[in-house]
Amino acid sequence: MNEMELLNWVRGPGLNIAVAVFLLGTIWRLFEIYSLGRKQDLSAPRNAAGASGWHTVVRRSMPPPGMLKRSPVSYISGYAFHIGLAIVVFLFAPHIVLIENLIGLSWPALPSQVVDLAAVVTMAAMVLVLVDRINKPVKQFLSTFEDYFTWAVTFLPVLTGYLAVQHLLLPYTTMLALHILSVEILLVVLPFTKLFHVFTLFASRWYNGNANAHKGVPV
Amino acid sequence: MSASLEKGVAVLKEMIDAPIASYFNSCVHCGLCAEACLFYTETGDPKYTPIHKLEPLRRIYEQEYTLLGKLAKMVGLSKPVTDNELEEWKELVYNSCTLCARCSLVCPVGNDIVYMVRKFREGMAVSGHAPEGLIGATTRAIEIGSPMGVKLPAVQAQMKHVHKDVGIEIPMDQEGAEYMVLLSSMEIMNFPEYLGAIAKIMKQAGKTWTLCSTAFEATNSGIQIGSSDLAKVIVNRIVEGAERLKVKTVISPECGHAYTALRWDGANLVGRPFSFKVLHILEVLDEFRAQGLLKTEGFEMDRMTFHDPCQLVRRGGVVQQPRNLMNMVAKDFVEMEDAGKYNWCCGGGGGVSANEDAEELRLQVFKIKKGQLEKTGAKTMVTACANCRIILEEGLEHYQMDIPVVGLTEMIAEHLAESKS
Numbered sequence: 001m002n003e004m005e006l007l008n009w010v011r012g013p014g015l016n017i018a019v020a021v022f023l024l025g026t027i028w029r030l031f032e033i034y035s036l037g038r039k040q041d042l043s044a045p046r047n048a049a050g051a052s053g054w055h056t057v058v059r060r061s062m063p064p065p066g067m068l069k070r071s072p073v074s075y076i077s078g079y080a081f082h083i084g085l086a087i088v089v090f091l092f093a094p095h096i097v098l099i100e101n102l103i104g105l106s107w108p109a110l111p112s113q114v115v116d117l118a119a120v121v122t123m124a125a126m127v128l129v130l131v132d133r134i135n136k137p138v139k140q141f142l143s144t145f146e147d148y149f150t151w152a153v154t155f156l157p158v159l160t161g162y163l164a165v166q167h168l169l170l171p172y173t174t175m176l177a178l179h180i181l182s183v184e185i186l187l188v189v190l191p192f193t194k195l196f197h198v199f200t201l202f203a204s205r206w207y208n209g210n211a212n213a214h215k216g217v218p219v
Numbered sequence: 220m221s222a223s224l225e226k227g228v229a230v231l232k233e234m235i236d237a238p239i240a241s242y243f244n245s246c247v248h249c250g251l252c253a254e255a256c257l258f259y260t261e262t263g264d265p266k267y268t269p270i271h272k273l274e275p276l277r278r279i280y281e282q283e284y285t286l287l288g289k290l291a292k293m294v295g296l297s298k299p300v301t302d303n304e305l306e307e308w309k310e311l312v313y314n315s316c317t318l319c320a321r322c323s324l325v326c327p328v329g330n331d332i333v334y335m336v337r338k339f340r341e342g343m344a345v346s347g348h349a350p351e352g353l354i355g356a357t358t359r360a361i362e363i364g365s366p367m368g369v370k371l372p373a374v375q376a377q378m379k380h381v382h383k384d385v386g387i388e389i390p391m392d393q394e395g396a397e398y399m400v401l402l403s404s405m406e407i408m409n410f411p412e413y414l415g416a417i418a419k420i421m422k423q424a425g426k427t428w429t430l431c432s433t434a435f436e437a438t439n440s441g442i443q444i445g446s447s448d449l450a451k452v453i454v455n456r457i458v459e460g461a462e463r464l465k466v467k468t469v470i471s472p473e474c475g476h477a478y479t480a481l482r483w484d485g486a487n488l489v490g491r492p493f494s495f496k497v498l499h500i501l502e503v504l505d506e507f508r509a510q511g512l513l514k515t516e517g518f519e520m521d522r523m524t525f526h527d528p529c530q531l532v533r534r535g536g537v538v539q540q541p542r543n544l545m546n547m548v549a550k551d552f553v554e555m556e557d558a559g560k561y562n563w564c565c566g567g568g569g570g571v572s573a574n575e576d577a578e579e580l581r582l583q584v585f586k587i588k589k590g591q592l593e594k595t596g597a598k599t600m601v602t603a604c605a606n607c608r609i610i611l612e613e614g615l616e617h618y619q620m621d622i623p624v625v626g627l628t629e630m631i632a633e634h635l636a637e638s639k640s
Contacts, residue, residue, distance in 0.1 A: 061327075
């Protein structure tokens with residue numbers, strides 16, 4: 001298989017397989033989790049301002065008092081790479097064109113220099129997060145193969161995308177094929193690893209916020 | 220697999236609901252929950268990371284409720300939970316968790332970690348991996364009626380004593396009274412001032428109240444050990460007592476988990492909403508204050524601070540009431556850092572105080588409270604939980620700090636305006 005054949009495969013059958021696994025996997029996992037249900041709370045509720053599931057969905061995006069100081073890398077690098085990823089994925093002109101071709105929706109892109117910068121910041125932040133995971137006793141203690149694997153699977157699309165755009169290391173066609181392939185791996189892996197938090201975290205925050213709002217505690 | 224382990228795993232399977240599944244799927248191993256847990260911050264040992272305390276539960280979830288987990292279990296990639304493993308986790312689940320729920324407040328993906336620890340304890344208790352101290356307390360609560368072995372005659376003796384002391388007869392089993400007052404063993408054994416304080420405050424407010432001969436004890440170690448069956452037996456006594464006496468409101472004493480057990484878990488344990496209201500004594504006092512029924516005179520002049528009991532503030536929503544009451548009688552009331560819902564636990568909640576194996580660790584992690592207290596320069600510590608109070612007293616004594624700990628209700632009672640009564 002030469003680089004053109006690889007590119008054709010990842011753009012055709014490869015993409016179809018990845019998107020299918022991603023969509024079906026996501027639907028299955030969401031069903032598997034949320035069909036478990038929960039019991040109704042029979043205790044008399046107490047109401048308080050600012051206490052609800054929705055409040056917590058928003059509020060948990062901010063560090064609670066004192067926490068930024070205790071784990072600055074988690075928060076600062078965490079913000080940087082999450083926001084960076086969102087910019088790179090959704091505001092890069094070629095990505096928007098791809099999405100428009102797939103589902104017909106489009107929106108304005110950021111200038112490519114800005115997206116380049118975002119990609120560099122994202123990679124730097126992700127490296128910091130990885131170093132922190134290796135260095136910080138708690139993170140190291142909690143880490144399993146999956147933590148490093150999912151890091152790599154998230155990092156590679158950004159790296160290959162950046163290298164392709166900059167025409168570095170490998171011929172453009174090869175790098176683009178590798179970029180698309182790495183995204184497909186990410187899509188396939190996402191529903192079945194901790195990366196699935198991109199969906200569940202909203203429900204988790206809501207459950208926590210809702211249960212505590214019942215007690216009149218804004219969490 | 221031993222029979223008890225089998226039962227334990229079955230109970231845990233039953234405990235796992237959509238929130239727990241969502242929480243386990245959301246965890247990204249960021250470790251921030253450790254930074255919120257006094258057992259980690261004061262020891263630096265990563266094994267005390269809150270989410271790690273749930274590892275066996277997580278595996279059971281994965282193996283029983285996810286397709287990939289089931290496959291992994293079948294081909295031997297995911298090991299089943301064993302008795303040895305649960306025994307190893309006993310320290311993490313019981314000794315080094317006070318159910319304080321600070322971790323649930325900081326988790327960035329929103330996991331209510333303590334909700335899961337509470338459920339995990341159900342399986343630990345059934346599979347025979349609960350600590351001796353808690354088993355003893357719970358057995359006494361079921362067989363004798365109170366975790367410290369206090370029987371009705373002890374309460375009656377105290378009623379007489381209080382009658383002589385403050386000149387007010389303590390009502391028992393008075394049908395149709397507005398309030399039914401519960402006590403905690405700690406109050407009966409160690410802090411008898413509480414009952415006298417209630418008598419004086421109720422008299423001033425002109426309210427009818429009563430104790431109940433079949434339900435005087437509020438503490439519920441069934442909640443702490445993680446046994447819903449036993450917790451239900453204990454709560455049922457109170458429900459039956461309150462319904463027999465047709466009271467409007469049951470008052471939970473100065474005890475954190477007793478409040479949680481009755482106010483939030485109670486109706487769920489008995490399987491129906493209560494026909495009466497449940498209030499913590501501080502909520503009642505603050506209502507009296509707002510209605511002008513609580514009149515005080517004079518002030519404490521020493522610098523004072525208030526320790527928020529976790530179950531009352533973070534897990535109970537009683538935040539402003541103690542502040543209002545403190546300001547009625549304390550001239551120099553200062554807050555500790557992180558006061559209110561972010562308060563740090565005394566280290567003895569969630570059954571830890573009844574667990575001898577946990578004592579050394581508990582005194583070690585008390586350093587956080589010590590530091591907080593020292594920063595305020597307070598001469599007296601006030602709280603509203605008899606368990607916190609004992610733990611604070613022991614901790615302060617251990618670190619040779621000469622700071623008295625008082626209950627807020629008693630302090631209010633000492634300042635009641637005499638003219639009104």
